[in-house]
Amino acid sequence: MDFNELYRLLSSFTNSVENDFPDFQYCNELLTQLKIQLAEQNILFSSKLEKQNIEGLKIARQTLEFAVILSVKMKENKSFERHISQLKPYYYDYENFLEPSELKLKILGIYLLFLLSQNRIAEFHTELELIKIEERKSKFISFPMRLEEFILDGNYFKIREAFSEKPSELFDFFLEELILSLRSQIAECVQVSYPHLKVKDAFEILMLKDKNDLIEIAQQNDWLISEDDTIHFKLENDNENVQIPSDRLIREIITYAKEMERII
Template sequence: MTLQNIKELAQALKAEFNSPSCNLDKCGQLLLKLKIALMEISFLTHDAKHASTEELLLARDVLEIGAQWSIRTKDIDSFERYIAQLQSYYNDYSHLPPSSQKYSLIGLNLVCLLSQNRISDFHTALEKIEPEQLHNNPSIQYAIKLEQSLMEGSYNRVWSSRQVVPAAEYLFFIDILMGTIRNEIASCSEKAYTSLPLKDAGTLLFFTDMGDILNFAKERNWKVNPAEQKAYFHSSADEKVTIPAEQIIKQALFYARDMDRIV
């Protein structure tokens, strides 16, 4: 495939991706063709050192759209692969004009790491960011404040952060993070209480819709009493405990005989 053909494919991808009626399947097909074509001419490998600025920018634009497309299709593995490839274009080719998407995607990657509880990877990624951007860039600051809220256990601030996301794509990872937080809160509630009013459970779990509360209760195997509007949890007292009486008696007699011999 010639460079001109690749440019035309990239333009078609950009137009489709930015269309109000974007067809994600079509974007995926275009991305696949572009990745194969770019690898054939070494734009996606370390052999791209001799490529022109125009060619490198073309490859970078395709990868950036690919990363955003991965979020829209909820494919985390694909997103991580695109981010890994973009690192070379962001770090190794300093002569390229700055990308308007760079820090938004880096911030997205930071939130992705938080959603997977990969805290050490999160801090490693922070160390690679320029100090000026670390302290002033809204996307990076968003991820840093989110991590601080998690470490402090301020889950209400994590929930509130949905209202101030730097871009709509961030909501995908925030929802994953909230799912983890809800299950942690639910586990603590099950140990602390035998039951809770559904309304109170909804407040604790950051649910505003009763349907969401009932679906979550079903997932956790809670017993919901519609008349009382309460959710009952499984307690350890409800579980049948089997005591190996015969084994305990035999061990007690064995110890008793040993004591007699000692005396």
Template sequence: MLVSESDSEKKLVQLKGLLSLDKPDLERCGLLLRELNIDFLDKTFLPIVDETKLTELHLARDVLECGAIWCILKEDHQCFNRYMAQLKHFYFDLKQHLPTSPRQYEIIGAHLLNLLSQNRVPDFHSELELLDCASLHNNRFLAYPVLLEQYIVEGRTNKAFFEACQNPPTPYYAFFSRILENTTRRNMAVCIEMSFTCIPKEDVKRIFFTDDDQFIEELVAERHWILEKEKAFSYATELERII
């Protein structure tokens, strides 16, 4: 049974309305997305762009963008990766045929932030090469992850944590920013082990810019740090970690 374009458009309007709510019904959004993905299954990677297909391409792109937002709201970065992989076809391969989406840079910025949060720095820089320099500096959605990466590379983690991570240009970035903060702290832990023989217990929270006791406990367990006389953490050797 063929689904009419108007039926798909109605579902898309309903989906956009749900996603715009303060507390959207993510389960209902997922059901609508599943139906829309089936409706546009054969339109996501059209080999030839024809004028008559532009409306379908617009709708298919809107569906994928809603899917990316849905993944962020349910805090599923793997799901977001899958939607982003399809959106790149529209954003870059079809850019000569489709106008820039109002949400394009917001979603690309989320993608860049996601790569940083997963410590995929080479992939982050590869993605930057697809974008023009003016947009990277002038577009607030793109400038945000670029600035964060600059702060982290320069070792200005206080800037990254207290300025940039606290003021994302869109609420959709908060999820990835939280992951990035902890990824950065884990990278800091590796550097600290290479530079110091131990860390005073009383300084741990200050060093890692956090008051989260649970995160500190997880970090200590992950790195196999040893609390000596309740005063300082020392580090296990590689052999001790394996054992």
């Protein structure tokens, strides 16, 4: 099998992706060409593991790795996820045949962050289980792990601190997404735990800079901003809300009756 052509394509592809300001259209064209070539040589999705395949598999793996990076740079969620799922067999199933890739942990780290930003915590954990305990010490993996811990605790303050320690520029895109989803979580917390809050403090707590953003959030959540620059939250009054959940009670009691009847 002749790999020269593939190698040529691959190197121009990786080079153009690694460029600080990549030409996305050109990159995508190269990627399509690469995929066609790989598919024609029956490497891309081959399930057979043979010795002579290994070189081809390595090329395929690198192609996909850079395809993932390209998707991150282009800020495309869908193609990112698709490429990751194509790439995963190369990391896990061919583990014993291919020497480990340098990019593996970085890419998996980005993927973990992606899952976090989408609030897909269950998947985050199943994915994490696949990563060996020694590998979790790597800065790429430990970063999203720490973020997850902070989110669970509600330690949003620490998250902001942690942002500055991000291990790679590639994490930026999903960090932005994460902030967006966190902001709504924080807003939920704030409105039940504070009776009122100064506007300048709210900026800090909600990780905001622009006043218009704050006003938008306030409108969404029905917050009142009074003239002395204080946000007032509607405190729910428990006593008024107490209603007898008759629907649920009726259903439960009928279930008991049915079960009792079965016993007797």
